[in-house]
Amino acid sequence: MSQAELTAVPVSRAPRRALWSFGILRSELATTFRRWRTLSLLGVLAAVPVLIGIAVRIETGDGARGGPGGGGGPAFLSQVTNNGLFLVFAALSATLPVFLPMAVGVIAGDSVAGEASGGTLRYLLVAPAGRTRLLLAKYASVLVFCLVATLVVAASALAAGALLFPVGDVTTISGTRIGFGEGLVRAGLIAVAVAVSLTGFAALGLFVSTLTDSGIAAMAATVGVLITVQILDAMPQLDAVHPYLFPHYWLSFTDLLRDPVYGDEVARNLGLQALYAAVFGSAAWARFTTKDITV
Template sequence: MPAESLSPPPSAHDGVLRARPFAGRALLGSEISVLFRRRRTWAMLAALAAIPILIAVVVRLSEGPEPGRGPAFLASITQNGLFVSLTALTVSIPLFLPLTIGVVAGDTIAGEANLGTLRYLLVAPAGRVRLLLVKYAGAAVFCLVATLTVVTTGALIGAALFPIGPVALLSGTTVSFGGYAVRLLLLALYVTMSLLGLSAIGLFISTLTSVPVGAMAATAALAAVSQILGALPQLEWMHPWLFTHYWFDFGDLLRDPIAWQSFGDNALLQLGYMAVFGALAYGRFSTKDILT
């Protein structure tokens, strides 16, 4: 008997197993495509891009801010336009980035339920777990794109309106444009990572309602509440547990050598929020009746 005849014939189950990874990639591609085809998404990215542009234009048309006044790095823009990105990030992190992330994360499940398309997305081989993962991955991609929009626009408008050159770090050493560009990418990754916990919270809230506006507002409001709690010295024992605790510690990436402690602590904190609220989202979504 030929050796090849000893192999069992392929079954329909094998075909499903081979199709599932492809189905997951196709679903993720579709989710990202739909997300970035929406006018709302581009409007939010345009609003984020307007922040560094507005900062650079105002500084250019004025006599320059006094040292020690205004957002961090603002007084350094006139000496080096590359500091526009840092100033824009500092301005965007407390309100504008959480607001846009809240819109995207809060719309993940609630938006589909509101449109009546959720039940169709759950048709095999998608499934509820895969749909949750894909929705969260789409929100994470938006976090990265939103942060890169602020950083990239700030660098471009800064180079257009101000002189650029070697950058003096917080530790006093100077790095070239190339070395600073690498640090800007690290800053974008740090801020993106900082927003992943908020995205997980938004995903969970989105499974609780079919009204996306409510989920969006609740997610953005929780970001504001966490920052307020983090500013109260009476609640200092709580601060390390707040998902916003390390949001402004990206300055450690502007030292030579780079101080990675806050990066690691922030990653661990955000992973904790992702695990907890991801589990809560799964627990809620896996038992939720999908009627529309």
């Protein structure tokens, strides 16, 4: 064979693997949502709005009507008896500080460490997916859980509110009235805003999950971080650091029920969550891609 013919022979190269594959995501989603732990968490989240609605119904069984200034409890709770749609806002206000982030912390903390403790992580890495793609798929599945969990709370609250109380036009925080259809749209936007509010904490939980091979330890540590940060956020002596704590702007979704919508704190919340997701997502990637998988 001549020199020219030798140079004309194409050189085969190994195919480049795409950074993303929906097959990996589908597998992660199937694994996550088939677990009894996940279904139990969603069941508990669905029960919370129903219990709130029943409690309000029993409390106002004598015909008393809630008002803007009546009673304590979560935001919007005093309006539930006037309009069942407010049970959606009240339920999200009640579950966001504790129930929703704890559920996300359990799923995120178990995402990598649970596979390691179960002995399946090593087999996942044998497949040609690569560590980066696997970690991206796991984070994406946690984000999907954030959205599903929030929508479960909202849908359960909407159904319970419609069954237990009258529904109709919505009185905004600004005092103006909007139609029921627009109120439903606002409720949907608020549910999405609540789900996005959990993305930074989800990245933090994913990072914690890469630090240990024990799923229980990772879940406990993630929930412990949540409780500690919320205690810090409640201390007035630490006002200077409050704007940098991931749960500080969680309840800013209430501004979406103003007319017109006030978006400054919502934007601050989105920016803060993006910062936490970038920082702890990068830390999780750096740890996971260099981690020695022994089990």
